[in-house]
Amino acid sequence: xxxxxxFQSLGIEGGTLLMFAMLLGFLVCGIPLAFxxxxxxxxxxxxxxxxxxxxxxxxxxFSFVSSFVFVSVPMFVLMAAILDRSGIARxxxxxxxxxxxxxxxxxxxxxxxxxxxLAAMSGIIxxxxxxxxxxxxxxxxxxxxxxxxxxxVVCAGGxxxxxxxxxxxxxxxxxTANVSVGDLFTSAFVPGLMLASFxxxxxxxxxxxxxxxxxxxxxxxxxTAEKIRLLKGLILPLCVVGGVLGxxxxxxxxxxxxxxxxxxxxxxxxxxRGEFTLGLLKDAALQTLQTVGMIVWIGIGxxxxxxxxxxxxxxxFVSELITGISDNPTIVLLFMMMILFVxxxxxxxxxxxxxxxxxxxxxxxxxxxxxxxxxxxFCMNMQVSFLSPPxxxxxxxxxxxxxxxxxxxxxxxxxxxxxxxxxxxxALLIAFPFxxxx
Numbered sequence: 001x002x003x004x005x006x007f008q009s010l011g012i013e014g015g016t017l018l019m020f021a022m023l024l025g026f027l028v029c030g031i032p033l034a035f036x037x038x039x040x041x042x043x044x045x046x047x048x049x050x051x052x053x054x055x056x057x058x059x060x061x062f063s064f065v066s067s068f069v070f071v072s073v074p075m076f077v078l079m080a081a082i083l084d085r086s087g088i089a090r091x092x093x094x095x096x097x098x099x100x101x102x103x104x105x106x107x108x109x110x111x112x113x114x115x116x117x118l119a120a121m122s123g124i125i126x127x128x129x130x131x132x133x134x135x136x137x138x139x140x141x142x143x144x145x146x147x148x149x150x151x152x153v154v155c156a157g158g159x160x161x162x163x164x165x166x167x168x169x170x171x172x173x174x175x176t177a178n179v180s181v182g183d184l185f186t187s188a189f190v191p192g193l194m195l196a197s198f199x200x201x202x203x204x205x206x207x208x209x210x211x212x213x214x215x216x217x218x219x220x221x222x223x224t225a226e227k228i229r230l231l232k233g234l235i236l237p238l239c240v241v242g243g244v245l246g247x248x249x250x251x252x253x254x255x256x257x258x259x260x261x262x263x264x265x266x267x268x269x270x271x272x273r274g275e276f277t278l279g280l281l282k283d284a285a286l287q288t289l290q291t292v293g294m295i296v297w298i299g300i301g302x303x304x305x306x307x308x309x310x311x312x313x314x315x316x317f318v319s320e321l322i323t324g325i326s327d328n329p330t331i332v333l334l335f336m337m338m339i340l341f342v343x344x345x346x347x348x349x350x351x352x353x354x355x356x357x358x359x360x361x362x363x364x365x366x367x368x369x370x371x372x373x374x375x376x377x378f379c380m381n382m383q384v385s386f387l388s389p390p391x392x393x394x395x396x397x398x399x400x401x402x403x404x405x406x407x408x409x410x411x412x413x414x415x416x417x418x419x420x421x422x423x424x425x426x427a428l429l430i431a432f433p434f435x436x437x438x
Contacts (some may be wrong), residue, residue: 007047012317019044019309033351039302041308048312059438060307061300064354067175068256073168074292074380080124080283081291082266086275088237089118089131095233105207105214107143108153111136112199115157119164119192120241121262125386127156129397137402146213148414149206151406152296154271155394156199156418159386161381163192166244166255166262169349172295173375176357181255183372184249187436191376191429195383236272240265295350302354308406315359322363329367333430336360337381340371344385348393352385353378373429380426387415387422 019040026036045053064070083089096110103109111132114362118128132154138350140150165185174181207214244262247253253261274275309315325335343352357378364374386394395411402411429435 012313015044015048015312015378016309016314016317019305019314027346028079032297033132033348034297034301035418037298037351037355039303041304044158044312045304045308048308053308053311056311057304057307061303064175064299064303069171069175069181069254069413072166072171072181072259073295075256075263075287076166076168076171077153078284078288079259079262079266080122080127081287082263082270083118083122084127084131084278084287085280085284086266086270087273088266089114090135091233092117092237093135097230103369104211104216104379105203107136107140108145108149108203108207111140111153112157112160112196112203115160115163116193116196117159117237117241117294118122118247120166121237121266122161122166124168125159125161126393126397128161129155129394130268130401132158133398133401137398143217144212146206147406147410149203149213151398151402151411151414152418153199155387155398155415156421157196158397159383159394160192161385162194162383163188163195163376165189165192166248166259167192167379168295169353169379169382170375172299172350172353173357173378176353177361177371179371179375184375185245185248185255187372187438188376188379190437191425191435194428194435195380195422195425198425199418202279202417202421229306231265236269239366240269244346258385267331281426298348298350298356302351302400306355306358310358315362318359319363322359323366329369330430332363332367333369336363337377337426337430340378341384344382345388346391349382349385352382370438373433373436376436377426377429380422381430383422384426386421387419425438 007018010018022040022043023036026039026169027033031039040053041057045057093110094112098105114136115128118131137150137154139152143146161167165188167185167188170184170188171181173179174184203214208364240262243265244258247258247261248255267276267281268329270280300406306315322335323332326332340352340356343356347355361371362372364371386392389395389412392412392415395408395415399406399408
């Protein structure tokens with residue numbers, strides 16, 4: 001019974017369409033992306049080449065999971081898990097009250113500042129949105145802030161972990177595109193702060209155009225003794241950020257080594273605060289295993305699928321399709337951004353990176369663009385995916401901790417202005433690449 005190689009009769013055009021249809025069909029059935037990609041990869045490996053090609057898939061998967069830089073992913077996830085279970089983030093939010101002060105919209109700006117610091121500590125998006133949803137959202141609602149503004153600030157601020165180093169999105173892109181993660185961190189730092197400044201400017205403009213959306217907190221100013229107490233909440237988080245980013249930018253440690261420095265710093269912080277217990281460490285480790293397990297399985301499935309597709313000649317076929325759209329490199333780049341934007345509405349960023357970057361990065365290099373700069377564009381694009389309906393993860397993270405009267409539709413409507421700001425930031429990065437220092 002001759003079944004092996006029967007798919008080859010479809011040709012690469014028909015094979016690509018069938019592969020895409022299978023992926024879409026299985027995903028619609030509710031099967032997780034990791035298992036869908038692995039299943040489709042196996043079907044096409046057997047149907048196109050036969051069983052002899054299966055060892056080639058395993059070798060490709062091994063090269064992905066055995067990367068030294070990949071070790072930093074569980075480390076940064078563990079940092080976030082420990083932060084989630086300690087009072088560091090809550091004290092950090094209280095300390096940043098000194099920044100907002102009597103400023104109109106001050107609590108929202110304080111929330112964005114805390115989001116930047118938390119992003120620089122761990123680079124995990126889900127944990128940030130949940131933390132800010134528990135700490136910042138109730139306070140803004142209690143003070144009478146416009147509900148849409150408060151929701152948008154929490155979700156958009158929490159998603160800054162995508163851009164601000166040490167971002168796990170940048171790490172996965174660096175692994176997939178085979179570029180320096182350290183260079184990616186350096187190039188993404190200013191764009192990340194630029195996006196945060198856009199959020200701050202938006203809050204201030206709305207607050208001063210319509211004071212009702214962001215009332216000034218009533219009551220006397222905090223006494224000096226209280227200010228000093230609050231400032232203590234900044235010391236430990238800033239020490240951890242300085243240890244992680246300082247060791248990377250100072251050339252003292254690689255990204256992987258710096259992630260270990262960060263874990264040690266967060267654990268030491270919980271010990272100093274008297275919060276460290278074996279139960280806390282165990283719960284954080286279990287959460288890390290769950291999160292990293294998901295990333296690894298998606299990576300395995302996507303690596304296998306891209307490997308089979310490459311052997312079929314599919315990557316060359318798709319590359320020729322994309323580059324054939326126009327002779328203008330900018331048009332080709334914008335088309336790739338549109339593809340990433342649409343995929344971001346339905347797929348997880350890990351799957352998007354691992355499925356598309358083996359195709360996109362060689363095209364970018366061929367067009368004469370810098371792959372590090374493109375990595376920053378990719379991360380900014382993924383910022384949009386975290387907020388965009390119908391499956392924006394940030395909205396679902398916030399819904400899990402928001403008051404019951406806040407619906408998912410309300411959250412997505414509140415995110416529209418912040419999505420516009422993200423698209424503006426992406427446009428500026430495309431128009432002015434020097435923002436990334438490249």
